[in-house]
Amino acid sequence: MLKETELKRPNRLNFTGGWNYDPAPESASNVKLKETYQHFINGKFTEPEEGKYFATLNPATEEKLADVADGSAADVDAAVKAARNGYNKYWSKLSGRDRARYIYRIARMIQERAREFAIIESLDGGKPIRESRDVDVPLSAAYFFYYAGWADKLEYAFPNRNPKPVGVAGQIIPWNFPLMMAAWKIAPALAAGNTVVLKPAETTPLTCLKLAEIIQEADLPPGVVNFVTGAGATGSEIVSHPDIDKVAFTGSTKVGKMIHKSVAGTNKKLTLELGGKAANIVMDDAPLDQAVEGIVNGIFFNQGHVCCAGSRLFVQEGVADTVRDKLIDRMESLIVGDPLDKNTDIGAINSQKQLQTINNYLELGLNEGGEIYQSSCPIPDKGYWVAPTLIGNVSQSHRIVQEEIFGPVLTIQTFRTPAEVIEKANNTPYGLSGGVWTDKGSKIFNLTSQLRAGVVWANTYNKFDPTSPFGGYKESGIGREGGLHGLSAYLKF
Amino acid sequence: MTQTLNEIPDFKTLSPRVDQVGVEERVARFNTRSIKKDSKMYALKLALSMVDLTTLEGMDSPGKVRQLCYKAMHPHEKLEDIPKVAAVCVYPSFVRLAKETLSGSGINVASVATAFPSGWAPMKAKLDEVRYCVDEGADEIDMVISRGEFLKGNYGYIYDEVAAVKEACGSAHLKVILETGELQTLDNVRRASDISMYAGADFIKTSTGKISPAATQPVTLVMLEAIRDFYYKTGKKIGMKPAGGIRDAKLAIRYLVMVKETLGIDWLDPDLFRFGASSLANDLLMQIVKQQTGAYQSLDYFSKD
Numbered sequence: 020m021l022k023e024t025e026l027k028r029p030n031r032l033n034f035t036g037g038w039n040y041d042p043a044p045e046s047a048s049n050v051k052l053k054e055t056y057q058h059f060i061n062g063k064f065t066e067p068e069e070g071k072y073f074a075t076l077n078p079a080t081e082e083k084l085a086d087v088a089d090g091s092a093a094d095v096d097a098a099v100k101a102a103r104n105g106y107n108k109y110w111s112k113l114s115g116r117d118r119a120r121y122i123y124r125i126a127r128m129i130q131e132r133a134r135e136f137a138i139i140e141s142l143d144g145g146k147p148i149r150e151s152r153d154v155d156v157p158l159s160a161a162y163f164f165y166y167a168g169w170a171d172k173l174e175y176a177f178p179n180r181n182p183k184p185v186g187v188a189g190q191i192i193p194w195n196f197p198l199m200m201a202a203w204k205i206a207p208a209l210a211a212g213n214t215v216v217l218k219p220a221e222t223t224p225l226t227c228l229k230l231a232e233i234i235q236e237a238d239l240p241p242g243v244v245n246f247v248t249g250a251g252a253t254g255s256e257i258v259s260h261p262d263i264d265k266v267a268f269t270g271s272t273k274v275g276k277m278i279h280k281s282v283a284g285t286n287k288k289l290t291l292e293l294g295g296k297a298a299n300i301v302m303d304d305a306p307l308d309q310a311v312e313g314i315v316n317g318i319f320f321n322q323g324h325v326c327c328a329g330s331r332l333f334v335q336e337g338v339a340d341t342v343r344d345k346l347i348d349r350m351e352s353l354i355v356g357d358p359l360d361k362n363t364d365i366g367a368i369n370s371q372k373q374l375q376t377i378n379n380y381l382e383l384g385l386n387e388g389g390e391i392y393q394s395s396c397p398i399p400d401k402g403y404w405v406a407p408t409l410i411g412n413v414s415q416s417h418r419i420v421q422e423e424i425f426g427p428v429l430t431i432q433t434f435r436t437p438a439e440v441i442e443k444a445n446n447t448p449y450g451l452s453g454g455v456w457t458d459k460g461s462k463i464f465n466l467t468s469q470l471r472a473g474v475v476w477a478n479t480y481n482k483f484d485p486t487s488p489f490g491g492y493k494e495s496g497i498g499r500e501g502g503l504h505g506l507s508a509y510l511k512f
Numbered sequence: 513m514t515q516t517l518n519e520i521p522d523f524k525t526l527s528p529r530v531d532q533v534g535v536e537e538r539v540a541r542f543n544t545r546s547i548k549k550d551s552k553m554y555a556l557k558l559a560l561s562m563v564d565l566t567t568l569e570g571m572d573s574p575g576k577v578r579q580l581c582y583k584a585m586h587p588h589e590k591l592e593d594i595p596k597v598a599a600v601c602v603y604p605s606f607v608r609l610a611k612e613t614l615s616g617s618g619i620n621v622a623s624v625a626t627a628f629p630s631g632w633a634p635m636k637a638k639l640d641e642v643r644y645c646v647d648e649g650a651d652e653i654d655m656v657i658s659r660g661e662f663l664k665g666n667y668g669y670i671y672d673e674v675a676a677v678k679e680a681c682g683s684a685h686l687k688v689i690l691e692t693g694e695l696q697t698l699d700n701v702r703r704a705s706d707i708s709m710y711a712g713a714d715f716i717k718t719s720t721g722k723i724s725p726a727a728t729q730p731v732t733l734v735m736l737e738a739i740r741d742f743y744y745k746t747g748k749k750i751g752m753k754p755a756g757g758i759r760d761a762k763l764a765i766r767y768l769v770m771v772k773e774t775l776g777i778d779w780l781d782p783d784l785f786r787f788g789a790s791s792l793a794n795d796l797l798m799q800i801v802k803q804q805t806g807a808y809q810s811l812d813y814f815s816k817d
Contacts, residue, residue: 040548
C-alpha cells in the first residue's frame with residue numbers, strides 16, 4: 020500500500036543476500052506457563068468473582084498463551100480490602116529495614132529467574148529477546164534493588180519532613196514494558212511503606228503474574244502486593260475505589276485525562292505518566308554515525324512502543340540528506356522477526372489493535388503527502404508486524420507529526436537555527452522527553468535548557484536508571500517516577 | 513553529489529566527530545549477534561579466505577617463510593573444500609622467496625615497507641624500499657604513516673606521503689597502516705582514515721602488530737564508517753584490514769558481523785576485507801573441524817608454521 024520514495028542516491032549499500040544469520044531462537048521449552056491465571060489477592064491466586072476469563076496472545080504467532088481472569092468490581096474490592104488489611108496488620112508495623120529485606124529478596128529472585136522472565140516478556144509482548152534480556156529484566160531488578168536501599172532511610176531522604184506512607188496505592192500499567200513498569204510502581208510504593216493493588220495491561224499480564232509467584236515465594240505478608248487482571252473497566256474500578264489513597268497510572272493521555280477527572284475532588288494522590296512525541300535534534304556538528312544509531316535506538320527500540328520514543332527527528336539542514344541516507348541504509352540492516360530470536364532487532368507489534376492504529380497513521384501520512392520509506396526486510400506471514408518506517412516531506416501541521424503513533428514510525432524535518440528547532444520541538448501538547456546531538460558542550464546546555472520536556476538526553480537516547488527521575492511536562496503527565504522524586508510520590512509529609 | 517578525487521579536502525574540517533561512548537555501545541550490540549550452524553560455517557570459511565598470514569620478526573628465516581607459504585596454500589590437508597588464505601605478509605627481504613614459493617597459487621604476497629614499523633626514515637629511503645618490494649614481486653604494499661607528523665597536526669604531510677607511496681606502488685595494492693594504538697583517539701583514527709583514502713589508499717589497516725593495543729573493534733568500526741562515507745561520496749570501495757590481536761574465530765566472526773552490518777555484503781570479500789594475523793588461521797581451522805565433526809581436536813593436529 021505504500022509508495023516508496025525514489026531514492027536518487029547512486030552509492031547505496033547492499034544488505035541482501037550473501038551471508039545471512041541462521042535462526043538463533045532462545046528456547047522457550049523450560050518456561051512453564053499455566054493454562055489459566057487467576058487474580059493474585061491476599062497472597063493467593065484467587066478465582067474471579069464472576070468467573071470470567073480472557074485470552075492473552077503471542078503477538079508474533081497470534082496463538083493463545085493463557086487465559087487470564089477478568090477483574091470485576093467485586094475482585095477489585097477484594098484486592099483493595101486485602102491491601103488495606105495488609106497495610107494495617109503487617110506492612111505498616113514492619114521497620115524500614117525489614118521492608119527492605121523483602122524488597123531485596125524480590126530483586127534477587129528476579130535476577131535468579133531472569134531468563135524465564137525475559138522469555139515470557141517476549142512471548143507475551145512481542146519485544147525482541149535481546150531487549151527483554153538486556154534491558155527490561157535487569158532494569159526491573161535494578162529498580163527493586165535501588166528502592167530497597169531507601170526503605171530504612173526515608174528520614175534521611177527527606178530530612179525534617181517526617182515522611183509517612185500514603186496507605187493503599189492503586190496502580191495501572193501499560194503493555195510496552197510490563198515487568199519494568201510493575202517494578203517502577205511496586206518498588207517505591209513498598210519501600211515507602213504502602214501496599215498495592217496493581218493491574219497489568221490486558222495484552223501483557225503474564226510477567227506480572229510470574230512476579231506474583233515470586234512474591235509468594237518471597238513470603239511477603241498477605242495483601243501487601245495484589246494483582247487484578249483485566250481491561251480498562253477493571254482499571255476504572257481501581258481508580259474509583261473509595262479506599263484507594265493513591266493512584267499511579269502509566270498509559271495514554273486520553274485515559275490519563277479521564278483518571279484525572281475521576282480523582283478530582285477526592286483526597287487521592289495522583290501520578291500520571293502519559294504519552295509523548297519527543298523531538299530528537301541533530302545539529303550539524305554532531306557525531307553523525309553515532310547520532311544515526313541514537314535515532315534508531317530512539318524510535319525503533321521496543322517497536323517504537325515507548326512513551327519517550329524520539330519520534331520526531333529534526334536535522335540541521337546542512338547534514339539532513341547525509342543523515343537521511345545513512346538512516347535508510349541503517350534501517351535496511353535491522354532484522355525484523357521472531358521476538359525469541361537472539362538476532363532480532365524489531366519484534367512484533369503488541370496487539371492487533373495497535374497494529375491497526377499504526378497502519379491508520381501510515382495511511383494518513385501517505386494521504387497527507389508524506390514521503391514514506393520502509394525497510395525492505397522480509398516480514399513473517401503470521402502475527403502483527405510493521406517494518407521500520409521513515410516519513411519525510413512533513414511539517415508541524417501534519418497529524419503524523421503531532422500525534423503519538425506508538426510504533427516504529429519516524430518523521431523527519433529539517434531546521435536551520437537553534438531558535439527554529441526549539442520552537443518546533445516545543446510546539447506540541449506533549450513534553451515527556453527529547454534528545455540533542457552535538458559535539459559542542461555549550462550547545463547541549465543551550466538547547467536542553469530550553470526544551471520543555473521532563474527527560475532530555477544528550478548524545479544518547481532511551482537510557483534509564485533507577486536513580487534518575489522520569490516524567491513529563493504538559494500533557495505528558497504529572498509527577499515523577501524514579502529517584503527520590505519517585506519515592507516522594509508514595510509519601511505524605 | 514560525487515566529489516572528484518583530485519579535489520584535496522581540508523583535513524582539519526573534513527572528518528565528522530566521533531563519539532567514543534556511542535561507538536562502544538554499537539560494538540557491544542554487534543557482539544550480541546548469535547551466529548550458529550550454517551551461517552557460522554560460512555563465516556569461518558570466509559574469515560579463513562581473508563587471512564593475511566603474517567610473519568614479521570627479526571628472526572625470520574627463509575625456511576620459516578617457505579613454511580608459511582606452504583601453510584597458506586594448504587591450510588589443513590585433512591579438510592576438503594576449504595579456501596586458501598588471501599595473502600602472505602613478510603618483510604621486504606623475503607618478498608622474492610615468498611613470490612616464488614607461492615607462484616601459481618593465486619595467493620598474493622604482501623610486504624611491509626616505508627621503514628616499518630616506526631616509519632622513521634627519510635622519504636627517499638621509504639620510496640626506494642617500496643619500489644624494491646614491487647620489483648621483487650610484491651602484490652601488496654603495507655606502508656606506515658608518520659605518526660609523529662600526524663600528531664603534530666601536519667596532515668598535509670601525511671596526505672603527500674601516502675600519495676607518493678601510492679605512486680611508487682605502481683600496480684601493487686596499497687594498504688595504509690595508521691597504527692591506531694599511537695593515534696590513541698577515535699577522532700584521530702577517523703581523520704587519518706580520511707586522509708589516507710583521499711590520498712589513494714586501496715586499503716586502510718589498523719596496526720603494525722608491534723604496538724599495543726593493536727586492532728580493536730571500536731577502532732575498526734570507526735574505520736569502516738570512514739570507508740562508508742568515502743564510498744557514499746566517491747563510489748570507490750576501500751578495503752579494511754584489522755591487524756594484530758585477533759587470535760580466535762569467535763572474535764573474527766564478530767568483526768565480520770561489523771563489516772556486514774556497517775558496509776553491507778559487498779565488503780565480505782577478501783578483496784575488501786582482510787585479517788592481519790598469524791595464529792587466527794589455526795583457530796578457524798579448529799572451529800571448522802569442530803563444526804563438521806562435533807568435537808574439538810587437539811591443537812597438535814594443526815600444523816604450526
